Amino acid sequence: MLAASDPVWQAAAEHGLIDMHVDAASDYELVIRETGHRFVNMCSCSYLGLNSHPKILQGAVDALATAKSTSLSVSATRIRPNLSADLEDELGDLWRADILVGLSCSTLTSGILPLLAGGQLAEGGPRTMVFDRFAHFNLAHVKPICADESLVLTAPHNDLDYVEDVCRKHPRVAYVADGAYSMGGALPLEGLLELQDRYGLFLYIDDSHSLSAVGEHGEGYVRSRAELNPLTMVVASLVKGFGTGGAVAMLGDRGLVRLLRRHAGPVGWSQSPDNMVLGASLASAALHRTPELGELQRRLRDNVELFDRLVPTPHAGNDFAVRVVPVGEADRAIDLSVRMFERGYYCSAVFFPIVAKGEAGLRILLRADLPSKLVTDFASSVTTESMA
Amino acid sequence: MLAASDPVWQAAAEHGLIDMHVDAASDYELVIRETGHRFVNMCSCSYLGLNSHPKILQGAVDALATAKSTSLSVSATRIRPNLSADLEDELGDLWRADILVGLSCSTLTSGILPLLAGGQLAEGGPRTMVFDRFAHFNLAHVKPICADESLVLTAPHNDLDYVEDVCRKHPRVAYVADGAYSMGGALPLEGLLELQDRYGLFLYIDDSHSLSAVGEHGEGYVRSRAELNPLTMVVASLVKGFGTGGAVAMLGDRGLVRLLRRHAGPVGWSQSPDNMVLGASLASAALHRTPELGELQRRLRDNVELFDRLVPTPHAGNDFAVRVVPVGEADRAIDLSVRMFERGYYCSAVFFPIVAKGEAGLRILLRADLPSKLVTDFASSVTTESMA
Numbered sequence: 001m002l003a004a005s006d007p008v009w010q011a012a013a014e015h016g017l018i019d020m021h022v023d024a025a026s027d028y029e030l031v032i033r034e035t036g037h038r039f040v041n042m043c044s045c046s047y048l049g050l051n052s053h054p055k056i057l058q059g060a061v062d063a064l065a066t067a068k069s070t071s072l073s074v075s076a077t078r079i080r081p082n083l084s085a086d087l088e089d090e091l092g093d094l095w096r097a098d099i100l101v102g103l104s105c106s107t108l109t110s111g112i113l114p115l116l117a118g119g120q121l122a123e124g125g126p127r128t129m130v131f132d133r134f135a136h137f138n139l140a141h142v143k144p145i146c147a148d149e150s151l152v153l154t155a156p157h158n159d160l161d162y163v164e165d166v167c168r169k170h171p172r173v174a175y176v177a178d179g180a181y182s183m184g185g186a187l188p189l190e191g192l193l194e195l196q197d198r199y200g201l202f203l204y205i206d207d208s209h210s211l212s213a214v215g216e217h218g219e220g221y222v223r224s225r226a227e228l229n230p231l232t233m234v235v236a237s238l239v240k241g242f243g244t245g246g247a248v249a250m251l252g253d254r255g256l257v258r259l260l261r262r263h264a265g266p267v268g269w270s271q272s273p274d275n276m277v278l279g280a281s282l283a284s285a286a287l288h289r290t291p292e293l294g295e296l297q298r299r300l301r302d303n304v305e306l307f308d309r310l311v312p313t314p315h316a317g318n319d320f321a322v323r324v325v326p327v328g329e330a331d332r333a334i335d336l337s338v339r340m341f342e343r344g345y346y347c348s349a350v351f352f353p354i355v356a357k358g359e360a361g362l363r364i365l366l367r368a369d370l371p372s373k374l375v376t377d378f379a380s381s382v383t384t385e386s387m388a
Numbered sequence: 389m390l391a392a393s394d395p396v397w398q399a400a401a402e403h404g405l406i407d408m409h410v411d412a413a414s415d416y417e418l419v420i421r422e423t424g425h426r427f428v429n430m431c432s433c434s435y436l437g438l439n440s441h442p443k444i445l446q447g448a449v450d451a452l453a454t455a456k457s458t459s460l461s462v463s464a465t466r467i468r469p470n471l472s473a474d475l476e477d478e479l480g481d482l483w484r485a486d487i488l489v490g491l492s493c494s495t496l497t498s499g500i501l502p503l504l505a506g507g508q509l510a511e512g513g514p515r516t517m518v519f520d521r522f523a524h525f526n527l528a529h530v531k532p533i534c535a536d537e538s539l540v541l542t543a544p545h546n547d548l549d550y551v552e553d554v555c556r557k558h559p560r561v562a563y564v565a566d567g568a569y570s571m572g573g574a575l576p577l578e579g580l581l582e583l584q585d586r587y588g589l590f591l592y593i594d595d596s597h598s599l600s601a602v603g604e605h606g607e608g609y610v611r612s613r614a615e616l617n618p619l620t621m622v623v624a625s626l627v628k629g630f631g632t633g634g635a636v637a638m639l640g641d642r643g644l645v646r647l648l649r650r651h652a653g654p655v656g657w658s659q660s661p662d663n664m665v666l667g668a669s670l671a672s673a674a675l676h677r678t679p680e681l682g683e684l685q686r687r688l689r690d691n692v693e694l695f696d697r698l699v700p701t702p703h704a705g706n707d708f709a710v711r712v713v714p715v716g717e718a719d720r721a722i723d724l725s726v727r728m729f730e731r732g733y734y735c736s737a738v739f740f741p742i743v744a745k746g747e748a749g750l751r752i753l754l755r756a757d758l759p760s761k762l763v764t765d766f767a768s769s770v771t772t773e774s775m776a
Contacts, residue, residue: 002508002651009650016467021473024456033470046461047404057452060664064445068412070632070668073434078406078736082421085409104491106658137657144532244458245662262397263390269525269750274633276448276664280458346393348466373524
């Protein structure tokens with residue numbers, strides 16, 4: 001994989017398109033210190049612009065004044081700041097869930113999935129683990145650890161027939177997938193819930209790309225359509241739409257939170273979110289209770305709809321903010337990314353192993369905090385350059 | 389493992405000794421909000437007290453003013469704030485290394501070790517991976533992922549003969565261990581460097597428990613005794629002695645930094661340290677250049693020597709701040725921890741799987757920011773209660 005992908009990364013590097021170091025320039029622009037080149041980052045996952053919201057930055061500052069330290073530097077299994085307990089209570093109330101806060105989705109998932117595979121999180125013993133082929137890297141990375149505990153299979157993308165077939169052949173099955181996929185689209189939730197009803201299928205969903213952006217209180221795509229139950233667990237990053245850092249697991253049972261805090265590997269023995277992130281997160285949670293959330297979600301939807309009207313892409317019309325302009329070979333994607341960058345927009349060229357070989361493209365993430373004039377100008381640049 | 393350890397965690401929980409939620413009370417004390425009970429945390433890994441240093445807290449605040457966001461919410465492989473690049477430069481200069489900053493040691497290690505096992509980080513192809521039996525959880529957690537790439541073995545603790553035997557039988561070997569162990573003691577560095585000379589043994593060392601606390605510029609135990617070379621890599625957490633958050637890999641080659649940023653799994657696709665932590669870290673790096681570092685290290689050594697004079701423990705006299713009072717069975721360790729807590733000191737009961745069964749104990753971490761009077765009173769309490 002490294003041998004296949006490094007030459008393409010190197011080509012991107014030679015055009016200055018990776019490992020860029022930037023400062024903030026204006027509300028919408030970043031600037032490269034060495035060259036002075038200013039551009040708009042069209043690949044930020046901060047879908048609502050909350051990563052620069054003054055109240056959220058102030059939350060981080062306030063937390064330092066209260067906690068008087070960056071962190072307690074002790075295992076969160078043993079001692080946590082009240083900021084952490086308060087955040088779990090606040091988000092639990094907001095999202096109707098028992099909440100476990102962690103350093104990142106990777107941390108939560110690498111602690112939780114081996115327990116799920118080993119049969120510790122639901123009745124009946126070890127579970128056959130079925131990963132969607134497009135499940136995010138952080139999920140797929142844990143496959144070998146799960147394979148120490150039970151059988152691990154990879155399903156074709158969104159293939160309900162494949163999953164049902166495994167459910168027929170194996171007594172206990174867990175399906176591991178994204179809610180909203182990082183390269184666009186979503187999981188077939190209704191069909192999966194039917195399989196859960198019929199076969200007791202466990203669903204472990206990473207819904208990072210829709211948290212905050214979707215749902216009345218920003219609970220994300222899956223949680224806005226499904227309640228938690230003993231066979232459904234959702235994890236989501238707080239660094240994207242939510243605007244801060246760290247991650248949450250949403251659980252349907254307080255006993256599970258206790259069990260995971262003690263036994264889910266890095267949840268106990270690795271770092272936990274620092275006090276600044278906890279303070280920023282409490283401020284973001286508070287903002288999620290105000291009408292401002294709905295207003296930002298509406299602005300995001302407006303920008304996505306505007307872009308879709310101007311630039312047709314395979315995922316146009318869906319509920320999410322991720323669009324990919326298909327290009328074909330990796331070198332064409334890099335070339336297009338270079339020309340867009342010269343015009344003042346960073347959109348990332350995505351290529352193997354991020355997407356399949358021969359299916360490279362230009363990845364674009366819309367946001368609430370971009371003025372519609374900017375979206376219009378950007379769409380026009382995409383159209384011009386992708387035809388050049 | 390879960391079935392064996394959960395009853396002991398539960399016993400600790402019933403005594404209020406785990407999942408404590410606290411506020412800051414004074415320079416030395418924490419307080420439990422619900423009960424008002426005040427205590428000194430004798431298990432903080434912030435060995436120099438830098439987690440509450442005013443300059444370091446100010447660094448976090450200043451970074452928010454500069455960066456105007458919590459983070460860029462984009463893969464660090466693609467775009468990073470100058471705060472991150474500046475931190476890598478600063479720490480590289482301070483510690484004579486090429487530096488890769490990451491979210492945590494777990495994140496760095498779970499990205500790096502599979503590449504090392506697969507033969508991507510040094511000449512000659514895949515390597516047999518030998519993990520010390522006491523290597524920290526975050527290292528051992530990645531064994532199954534490494535096992536997809538090559539043979540994985542577990543060595544008895546600090547057993548150079550075992551490692552040499554593997555080197556004789558296998559063409560390429562990597563040894564994975566802690567520098568200073570989290571339960572006390574260190575690795576046999578000289579012997580390992582001899583094996584490196586003789587057999588080309590790769591050394592991958594997590595030196596989190598000695599960073600900042602040891603070395604002229606806080607470079608840690610291993611780096612204060614050994615230069616980097618193409619067969620030596622050190623990772624260390626910045627949340628302990630350094631006082632902030634995130635982690636670093638110290639490498640002997642800038643090309644390796646580039647390779648890891650692109651291909652070391654979660655280093656690219658998971659979160660990276662937030663702007664507040666980067667700002668705090670730049671402030672801590674600056675402090676590491678001043679005489680204050682040596683002064684704090686001296687105060688830490690004084691406190692450790694004072695404690696060692698008053699309470700003999702197996703690791704008394706060594707260079708580190710970790711001491712364990714052996715107790716035997718887990719229930720006795722919990723009982724002792726309960727009585728110390730009543731006296732106003734939190735020391736954690738450590739038991740299986742943190743240590744071997746029947747070898748439970750009371751874990752104590754000394755710090756620079758404890759007045760010597762407090763250390764004396766604490767030692768006297770340990771003596772009284774451990775004889776009770």
